[in-house]
Amino acid sequence: MTDGGRSFLAEETVARVVRPEICALSAYAVAKTGPNANEWVKLDAMENPYPLPDTVKARLSAALARVVINRYPDANGEGPKRALRSALGIPEDAGLLLGNGSDELIQIIVSAVARPGAVVLAPEPSFVMYRMDALYASTRFVGVPLNHDFSLDPDTILAAIARESPAVIFLAYPNNPTGNLFADADLEAIIEASPGLVVIDEAYYAFADASFLARVPERPNLLVLRTLSKVGMAGIRLGYAVAAPAWIAELNKVRQPYNVNALTQAAIEALLFETDWIAEQAAAIRAERTRLESALARLPGVRVYPTQTNFVLVRVTDANRVFDGLKTRRILIKNLNGWHPLLANCLRMTVGKPEENDLLLAALAELEPSK
Ligand code: PMP
Numbered sequence: 001m002t003d004g005g006r007s008f009l010a011e012e013t014v015a016r017v018v019r020p021e022i023c024a025l026s027a028y029a030v031a032k033t034g035p036n037a038n039e040w041v042k043l044d045a046m047e048n049p050y051p052l053p054d055t056v057k058a059r060l061s062a063a064l065a066r067v068v069i070n071r072y073p074d075a076n077g078e079g080p081k082r083a084l085r086s087a088l089g090i091p092e093d094a095g096l097l098l099g100n101g102s103d104e105l106i107q108i109i110v111s112a113v114a115r116p117g118a119v120v121l122a123p124e125p126s127f128v129m130y131r132m133d134a135l136y137a138s139t140r141f142v143g144v145p146l147n148h149d150f151s152l153d154p155d156t157i158l159a160a161i162a163r164e165s166p167a168v169i170f171l172a173y174p175n176n177p178t179g180n181l182f183a184d185a186d187l188e189a190i191i192e193a194s195p196g197l198v199v200i201d202e203a204y205y206a207f208a209d210a211s212f213l214a215r216v217p218e219r220p221n222l223l224v225l226r227t228l229s230k231v232g233m234a235g236i237r238l239g240y241a242v243a244a245p246a247w248i249a250e251l252n253k254v255r256q257p258y259n260v261n262a263l264t265q266a267a268i269e270a271l272l273f274e275t276d277w278i279a280e281q282a283a284a285i286r287a288e289r290t291r292l293e294s295a296l297a298r299l300p301g302v303r304v305y306p307t308q309t310n311f312v313l314v315r316v317t318d319a320n321r322v323f324d325g326l327k328t329r330r331i332l333i334k335n336l337n338g339w340h341p342l343l344a345n346c347l348r349m350t351v352g353k354p355e356e357n358d359l360l361l362a363a364l365a366e367l368e369p370s371k
Pocket residue numbers: 046100101102103104127172175176201203226227228229234238239
């Protein structure tokens with residue numbers, strides 16, 4: 001043995017000490033495009049395809065040059081919070097918590113409620129991190145299947161709430177990976193019936209015609225979760241939670257003291273100094289989405305599901321074949337086949353720039369998705 005048996009000993013200790021449910025996992029799969037990522041048409045991760053406008057870029061670089069990096073950042077992120085409140089219409093009397101992406105906030109919420117016997121509930125298929133974070137916190141996860149058209153079945157979910165008494169319910173609104181908005185009345189009924197916290201995850205709010213943000217002050221058990229990731233700022237990692245101050249005060253105790261670094265804090269203030277560019281880019285993405293949806297619907301053998309996000313979910317005859325065919329053409333989308341029985345032969349494609357969507361459509365036409 002070249003390393004004197006050290007790797008064997010490490011494996012033996014790992015197997016004895018690390019929780020078996022963790023050993024059984026594979027790490028979160030981020031697609032590898034290799035060193036030539038720029039040569040790929042990357043439509044797998046719901047990123048905004050547009051760069052920053054030049055004026056915003058200039059403001060950002062000036063702000064970053066002023067950052068004091070030998071000191072810890074402001075632990076409470078007061079500057080970025082002010083910027084977010086005024087730029088994004090956060091109700092004044094609501095509490096606000098910042099996270100290193102909304103991913104971190106989901107983990108914080110689950111750890112805060114993870115007392116023995118606690119249940120985390122979400123419809124499925126939905127964002128996988130709700131289930132994963134429940135597992136990390138040794139908390140039971142209950143997935144309630146959606147209908148075949150990906151709508152919520154209110155009777156099933158209300159029965160699950162009565163049976164399980166969940167500490168927290170996660171509802172992605174619009175839902176990832178299905179793209180649809182659940183019915184407002186169903187969510188209201190869930191909030192009303194829920195004995196615990198209801199998280200409405202509005203990661204895709206900028207592409208949807210509905211939001212629960214304004215209802216936070218009226219609803220003591222509602223938390224609205226958002227992120228800057230889908231509106232052109234995925235690289236800075238900033239998510240935010242809006243809820244009654246009593247919730248935010250407790251969640252804040254679970255947060256790592258310096259979870260939002262100084263560069264990100266400075267970037268938020270510079271990027272949100274004016275927000276027209278965010279709305280303009282979101283409008284361009286929505287217009288491209290409409291074009292992509294109708295072009296996809298014209299392809300034989302492609303079923304397009306309604307979307308209120310920056311991605312489109314489709315069902316084809318053989319998703320694996322279409323996915324591999326796109327990959328050989330350096331077009332990366334998400335293959336959802338095998339994720340959940342309701343997603344058999346489904347593919348998720350992020351809305352890209354017009355020229356990227358054209359490449360996708362041309363490749364799909366060649367691949368004949370009806371076969
Ligand atoms: N919620 C939903 C519904 C998502 O789809 C995602 C990202 N795919 C996130 C939260 C996490 O986003 P981030 O950590 O980038 O804020």
